[in-house]
Amino acid sequence: xxxxxxxxxxxxxxxxxxxxxxxxxxxxxxxxxxxxxxxxxxxxxxxxxxxxxxxxxxxxxxxxxxxxxxxxxxxxxxxxxxxxxxxxxxxxxxxxxxxxxxxxxxxxxxxxxxxxxxxxxxxxxxxxxxxxxxxxxxxxxxxxxxxxxxxxxxxxxxxxxxxxxxxxxxxxxxxxxxxxxxxxxxxxxxxxxxxxxxxxxxxxxxxxxxxxxxxxxxxxxxxxxxxxxxxxxxxxxxxxxxxxxxxxxxxx
Amino acid sequence: xxxxxxxxxxxxxxxxxxxxxxxxxxxxxxxxxxxxxxxxxxxxxxxxxxxxxxxxxxxxxxxxxxxxxxxxxxxxxxxxxxxxxxxxxxxxxxxxxxxxxxxxxxxxxxxxxxxxxxxxxxxxxxxxxxxxxxxxxxxxxxxxxxxxxxxxxxxxxxxxxxxxxxxxxxxxxxxxxxxxxxxxxxxxxxxxxxxxxxxxxxxxxxxxxxxxxxxxxxxxxxxxxxxxxxxxxxxxxxxxxxxxxxxxxxxxxxxxxxxxxxxxxxxxxxxxxxxxxxxxxxxxxxxxxxxxxxxxxxxxxxxxxxx
Numbered sequence: 001x002x003x004x005x006x007x008x009x010x011x012x013x014x015x016x017x018x019x020x021x022x023x024x025x026x027x028x029x030x031x032x033x034x035x036x037x038x039x040x041x042x043x044x045x046x047x048x049x050x051x052x053x054x055x056x057x058x059x060x061x062x063x064x065x066x067x068x069x070x071x072x073x074x075x076x077x078x079x080x081x082x083x084x085x086x087x088x089x090x091x092x093x094x095x096x097x098x099x100x101x102x103x104x105x106x107x108x109x110x111x112x113x114x115x116x117x118x119x120x121x122x123x124x125x126x127x128x129x130x131x132x133x134x135x136x137x138x139x140x141x142x143x144x145x146x147x148x149x150x151x152x153x154x155x156x157x158x159x160x161x162x163x164x165x166x167x168x169x170x171x172x173x174x175x176x177x178x179x180x181x182x183x184x185x186x187x188x189x190x191x192x193x194x195x196x197x198x199x200x201x202x203x204x205x206x207x208x209x210x211x212x213x214x215x216x217x218x219x220x221x222x223x224x225x226x227x228x229x230x231x232x233x234x235x236x237x238x239x240x241x242x243x244x245x246x247x248x249x250x251x252x
Numbered sequence: 253x254x255x256x257x258x259x260x261x262x263x264x265x266x267x268x269x270x271x272x273x274x275x276x277x278x279x280x281x282x283x284x285x286x287x288x289x290x291x292x293x294x295x296x297x298x299x300x301x302x303x304x305x306x307x308x309x310x311x312x313x314x315x316x317x318x319x320x321x322x323x324x325x326x327x328x329x330x331x332x333x334x335x336x337x338x339x340x341x342x343x344x345x346x347x348x349x350x351x352x353x354x355x356x357x358x359x360x361x362x363x364x365x366x367x368x369x370x371x372x373x374x375x376x377x378x379x380x381x382x383x384x385x386x387x388x389x390x391x392x393x394x395x396x397x398x399x400x401x402x403x404x405x406x407x408x409x410x411x412x413x414x415x416x417x418x419x420x421x422x423x424x425x426x427x428x429x430x431x432x433x434x435x436x437x438x439x440x441x442x443x444x445x446x447x448x449x450x451x452x453x454x455x456x457x458x459x460x461x462x463x464x465x466x467x468x469x470x471x472x473x474x475x476x477x478x479x480x481x482x483x484x485x486x487x488x489x490x491x492x493x494x495x496x497x498x499x500x501x502x503x504x505x506x507x508x509x510x511x512x513x514x515x516x517x518x519x520x521x522x523x524x525x526x527x528x529x530x531x532x533x534x535x536x537x538x539x540x541x542x543x544x545x546x547x548x549x550x551x552x553x554x555x556x557x558x559x
Contacts, residue, residue, distance in 0.1 A: 008355050015351065016342040088338035095302050095332045096355035096403075097324045251305055252265075
């Protein structure tokens with residue numbers, strides 16, 4: 001298992017981010033703004049929801065958590081792979097008292113930190129769009145951190161198996177983007193047959209969207225406890241698997 | 253006292269036995285050289301000793317600590333200068349040192365002082381806040397060396413530290429390594445530069461095909477395997493075969509290294525008269541580690557085939 005030294009890897013990534021953030025961070029906020037304008041206001045003008053809710057209001061929670069997810073996947077697939085294979089940064093670090101597990105845990109928690117930052121930034125954007133009514137939304141950054149650990153672990157799992165950068169095109173096309181469209185971000189899954197609704201939970205973004213929306217609506221049900229627990233289980237599994245596979249990959 | 257002890261150490265990559273049952277002891281405070289052609293298993297051996305590559309079998313003890321059960325404690329004692337350039341290009345020159353120091357748990361202020369001091373010693377201080385990309389190849393090597401010393405290691409492990417350096421910079425590195433030895437730092441030095449091994453190393457192990465073929469001080473290795481002097485006979489493709497045949501028939505020991513034939517254990521007067529006529533150029537010189545290298549690891553081409 002990893003030790004507190006994972007913090008050293010996290011600090012390294014933080015330092016690099018603080019040096020270079022201006023070239024990268026704005027992009028993670030601009031795109032969700034465009035989506036909110038185009039889909040929320042543009043498309044939303046033609047969309048009538050059953051309960052009379054504004055369409056932009058409906059999609060804001062999903063946009064926050066999916067873009068937090070996107071930033072995690074960017075960081076922990078392309079970013080991690082670049083540090084690992086192109087720069088050989090990990091090779092240098094595992095020759096110090098840090099273990100492979102420390103390095104990877106540092107990457108995962110750094111990915112989660114990116115999720116926290118992106119989630120919080122878009123929350124502020126939503127606030128600017130006057131789409132935040134509930135005080136429960138102050139928990140959105142914490143939730144972003146929580147599911148950020150899960151998405152980072154999943155992303156690192158893919159990275160640990162990736163032979164080249166091209167692999168990630170498939171990860172995005174076959175996994176990340178379908179989740180974005182099919183996890184209840186843009187339309188309620190309740191219109192689908194029960195079987196499809198159940199299957200959509202395979203995609204770990206679904207429970208995340210449920211929870212984020214619950215914070216915006218300030219309404220909680222048993223399903224949200226299930227969602228939180230489900231995220232925890234997926235996190236533990238992929239976190240563990242990432243450490244195991246990365247050890248195998250990095251110590252040959 | 254031996255500070256690094258490996259016993260029956262082996263490493264396998266698929267079908268290739270990269271390190272084959274190596275047992276060696278590095279004494280505290282010495283500079284121990286690992287010499288061998290490409291693919292001899294030097295880097296594989298070093299990677300095992302630095303705990304980044306698990307052995308197939310065998311044990312490694314560093315300063316009395318078992319590496320397998322306590323890799324962290326061992327790694328904390330080591331300063332590693334890898335063969336590949338894995339500087340952190342996302343950080344500045346000085347940040348490379350301070351960030352690395354943080355991995356060792358060295359406090360910020362100490363790391364900063366030490367980092368600046370190392371940059372000064374290796375003449376990189378002007379580049380302190382520069383980006384890694386702005387450094388020349390030689391400067392990057394120097395920074396790798398500085399990084400390996402930032403934790404004030406008890407043992408420095410250097411894998412080809414002067415590859416690609418110009419003579420001035422190489423001597424700067426040698427000078428630093430000599431001073432490091434004077435401070436009592438043990439050095440495990442992997443090199444293909446024979447002069448480097450002769451200048452720096454107390455003892456040298458010649459490695460080939462995963463095994464240690466011979467181990468002793470450079471002078472003793474030379475005396476044992478080559479003798480005092482070498483008579484170099486420059487040959488051309490036209491007369492090479494004849495020279496080799498003559499020497500063989502006269503029972504004279506020699507090394508055939510392509511454009512030169514190194515005749516061992518004889519001086520000019522002892523050469524067969526017939527040979528003196530054919531050889532274009534003769535040169536008598538003291539034997540070096542390079543001759544030992546040829547003697548033990550065969551012809552150059554043979555060695556390179558293994559890559």
